Amino acid sequence: MIQMFHVYKTFGKDLEALVDVDLHIHKGEMVFLAGPNGAGKSTLLRLIFCDELPTSGQILVNGRNIVRMKPRAVPYLRRTLGIVFQDFKLLRDRTIEENLALVASVAGMTTIQAQRKIAQLLKLVGLSHKAQMVPYKLSSGEQQRVTMARALMNDPLILLADEPTGNLDAELAADVIRLLFEINAQGTTVLVATHNLKLAEEAGCRTVFLKQGRIVEEWQRVNRPIGPAQQKMV
Amino acid sequence: MIEKLKHLLAHALINLVRAGWGGLASIASIAVSFVIIGIFLLLIQHFNALVAEWKEQFQVSVFLDDQITPLQFEMLRRRIENEAAVKAFTLTTKEEALASFRRELKGQESLLEGLGDNPLPASFQLKIRGGYQSPEALKGLSAFLSRLEGVEDIQYGKEWVERISHAARLIRLLGIIIGSVLTLGSAMIVSKIIQLAVYARAQEIEIMRLVGATKAYIRAPFLVEGVLQGSLGAGLALGILFAAYRFVAPTFNLASPLFPTAAGQGFLESSMMVGLVGGGAVIGALGSSIAVSRFLKM
Numbered sequence: 001m002i003q004m005f006h007v008y009k010t011f012g013k014d015l016e017a018l019v020d021v022d023l024h025i026h027k028g029e030m031v032f033l034a035g036p037n038g039a040g041k042s043t044l045l046r047l048i049f050c051d052e053l054p055t056s057g058q059i060l061v062n063g064r065n066i067v068r069m070k071p072r073a074v075p076y077l078r079r080t081l082g083i084v085f086q087d088f089k090l091l092r093d094r095t096i097e098e099n100l101a102l103v104a105s106v107a108g109m110t111t112i113q114a115q116r117k118i119a120q121l122l123k124l125v126g127l128s129h130k131a132q133m134v135p136y137k138l139s140s141g142e143q144q145r146v147t148m149a150r151a152l153m154n155d156p157l158i159l160l161a162d163e164p165t166g167n168l169d170a171e172l173a174a175d176v177i178r179l180l181f182e183i184n185a186q187g188t189t190v191l192v193a194t195h196n197l198k199l200a201e202e203a204g205c206r207t208v209f210l211k212q213g214r215i216v217e218e219w220q221r222v223n224r225p226i227g228p229a230q231q232k233m234v
Numbered sequence: 235m236i237e238k239l240k241h242l243l244a245h246a247l248i249n250l251v252r253a254g255w256g257g258l259a260s261i262a263s264i265a266v267s268f269v270i271i272g273i274f275l276l277l278i279q280h281f282n283a284l285v286a287e288w289k290e291q292f293q294v295s296v297f298l299d300d301q302i303t304p305l306q307f308e309m310l311r312r313r314i315e316n317e318a319a320v321k322a323f324t325l326t327t328k329e330e331a332l333a334s335f336r337r338e339l340k341g342q343e344s345l346l347e348g349l350g351d352n353p354l355p356a357s358f359q360l361k362i363r364g365g366y367q368s369p370e371a372l373k374g375l376s377a378f379l380s381r382l383e384g385v386e387d388i389q390y391g392k393e394w395v396e397r398i399s400h401a402a403r404l405i406r407l408l409g410i411i412i413g414s415v416l417t418l419g420s421a422m423i424v425s426k427i428i429q430l431a432v433y434a435r436a437q438e439i440e441i442m443r444l445v446g447a448t449k450a451y452i453r454a455p456f457l458v459e460g461v462l463q464g465s466l467g468a469g470l471a472l473g474i475l476f477a478a479y480r481f482v483a484p485t486f487n488l489a490s491p492l493f494p495t496a497a498g499q500g501f502l503e504s505s506m507m508v509g510l511v512g513g514g515a516v517i518g519a520l521g522s523s524i525a526v527s528r529f530l531k532m
Contacts (some may be wrong), residue, residue: 049444072448079446089441093252102438106447154446 001027001158001189007057009043011215017043019213021057025191027157030184032063032200033193035210041193044210045160048191049081050074059158062157079107082151082188086163088143090135096146097131103153121149125179141172148179152188159183159194165199177203246458253431257463260427264467265474267420268514272475274416275506278409283500285402289367292377294390296358300328302384310384314358319366319375328356355386369396417513423466424514425521427459432525439526449530456522464518468511476501 002025002070009018018040025031033041046052047059050066059066062080069077090099093134104114115233122128126147127138135143144164151159161180165173177199194200209217250257296314298307314323324333331354339345366375372395376388378497432439442452479501 051444055512075443075448075451077446078444081446083444089437089444091438091441102441103445106442106445106451150445 001025003060005058007059008055010055016213021215025189027189028187030190032199032203032205032207033210034200034207037195039210040213041210042162045162045193048160049078049083055129070180079154080157082154082156082159084147084151084161084164086166088147090146092136095132095133095134100150102154103150107154117153121152125149140167142166144176154187158189163194164192165196173199242454242458245455246462249459250462256431258433261467261470263427264424264464265470267423268468268510269474271416271420272471274413275502279502281405289364291365292362294360294362296379296385297355297387298357299384299386300355306384310382313382319362321358321363322361323357326357326359328354329354354524369399400432421454421517424464424517425524428463428521429525432456432522452530453526456526457519460518460522461515464514465511468514472507472510
């Protein structure tokens with residue numbers, strides 16, 4: 001689903017955001033990308049949705065080499081991805097329904113299709129009753145759930161979540177993770193970037209640790225002992 | 235296709251309404267720019283009309299020799315008739331000239347009493363075609379006519395022709411320079427105004443980009459919005475200009491011969507009005523296109 005081969009990303013002359021990253025995420029997997037701030041997690045996600053190009057290396061997403069992809073093909077790749085942003089990126093002057101409808105119109109859905117999809121997703125995230133509200137009247141947790149609903153409008157093959165619990169308290173964060181599991185259970189591959197190691201640990205999914213742009217460790221199960229790199233983060 | 239266009243137009247209108255005061259401010263600023271261009275166009279149009287009217291009334295007088303024979307007269311008449319520069323001509327006989335002179339001297343006819351014989355010559359009054367009214371062409375025509383037998387003198391207000399011709403050239407040149415500067419300046423202002431409106435929606439563009447919208451898809455509603463803003467601004471400018479022209483100018487007695495404002499007559503020609511609104515639409519489209527392109531580095 002996502003394959004990265006010796007990926008490097010350097011900003012400017014010598015700011016190494018990613019160094020020799022090899023990462024393989026299979027279809028239907030749910031993977032946590034953990035690491036402290038500045039480890040390169042967001043950069044890695046941005047490479048996957050083509051907001052940045054790697055300095056070197058190859059990246060395959062849904063079987064397509066995005067390094068060689070023509071710019072005009074990028075929008076079509078993005079329609080197979082759902083992206084959840086830490087800062088929500090919701091339009092303040094639009095209702096929740098209109099925020100979701102923006103994706104529907106890009107995807108070319110008819111009004112009826114869009115209405116059905118929006119109703120279905122708002123039900124999934126538990127916000128059906130707030131469809132006509134504007135984002136700033138919702139709590140952070142609710143706004144995050146709206147961004148997740150928006151990310152699912154396209155029925156994405158892959159869901160990328162960048163610090164989806166970054167602005168939330170523990171209880172709301174747990175809600176969001178539960179929702180991500182639910183989405184994953186329906187067959188969507190999920191990649192979650194987080195600096196919250198405890199959250200990744202409790203989720204018990206495969207977790208990849210990034211530090212200073214390098215993958216330093218990986219674990220698969222909940223009970224596996226924490227290595228020295230993770231201990232520093234905790 | 236029509237459905238898509240309808241959707242685009244509806245989307246652009248919704249965005250314009252959503253922009254609220256910001257959208258109105260954009261349209262008003264565009265209108266101000268176009269009012270300035272409109273005033274300038276009105277001035278040019280009226281000056282051109284004035285010159286055209288003068289040209290229409292312009293005539294060359296060919297004074298005939300008192301001793302002209304009937305044969306010479308007939309030959310001269312035919313030469314004038316066949317002259318390409320002459321649109322129409324009339325004959326003023328000696329008697330008609332004297333009668334006309336008498337009318338002009340109304341109340342002082344006694345001045346003519348000691349004259350004895352009628353001293354005024356007969357003449358042909360020639361209306362000249364537009365293309366032959368330049369000082370050079372008139373000079374050539376005058377030289378040609380004066381060589382013909384039976385012609386005493388030629389008069390056509392040589393100095394006036396030269397002055398008006400010079401003024402027309404100057405106005406035309408100034409028109410091109412000032413018009414270009416105004417149009418370019420307005421285009422830049424309008425473009426910047428629309429760019430500001432687009433920048434205010436940078437987040438929307440970013441989100442559309444990230445959820446897989448193509449460049450064309452993102453650009454289209456902004457383009458339509460730009461066209462709407464530009465043409466609405468230009469339309470508003472026309473409305474303001476017309477109201478000023480029709481109602482305000484006469485109140486302040488500005489209705490000089492240069493501005494025949496009665497009943498809105500002499501306002502911009504329909505082609506100019508269409509051009510102004512079309513220009514607004516094009517500038518609006520360009521402004522929004524440039525602004526959106528900056529966000530579309532995918």
